[in-house]
Amino acid sequence: MTINIKKCILEDSRKLQEISYETFNETFKHQNSPENMNAYLERAFNLKQLEKELSNISSQFFFVYFNNEVAGYLKVNTNEAQSEEMGAESLEIERIYIKKKFQKHGLGKYLLNKAMEIAMERNKKKIWLGVWEKNENAIAFYKKLGFVQTGVHSFYMGDEGQMDFIMTKTLI
Secondary structure, eight states: OEEEEOOOOGHHHHHHHHHHHHHHHHHHGGSHHHHHHHHHHHHHHHHHHHHHHHHHHHEEEEEEETTTTEEEEEEOOOOSSSSOOOOOEEEEEEEHHHHGGTTSHHHHHHHHHHHHHHHHTOSSEEEEEEEEOHHHHHHHHHTTOEEEEEEEEEEEEEEEEEEEEEEEEEOO
């Protein structure tokens, strides 16, 4: 078993789009209407949007490979790229997704450690993320790794307003 992480570049936009669609569908399709899922996927993961995000110097994407196959990805944001006003001392994990068939191999923790490594390299004091209030597995995972709920924010899935918990971990 080999695990590797590779930083995404602009030329990876189609591969990023494919894994974004796949992992988001696997995670949320059974709990949302097809109309809202399609609206969100088209808005968040169209090629123009992903290329814009890949070109932002305050955002970084990483693929995680399991035995040379893309198994998931991570997106981190600093500065003005953060989806909430959290200040210069914070790093946001905006997306962290693992394909279903690769879950339970420690890849999520591997990506989370990559995010913490980036935060420490940049002298950030905290790392934070938003997680859907109904995503109990993810909430339990983050709590186990030392994250605590520090707030909430709205997330729109198509035209449906949903609630995300903001979870934060203070770095030493």
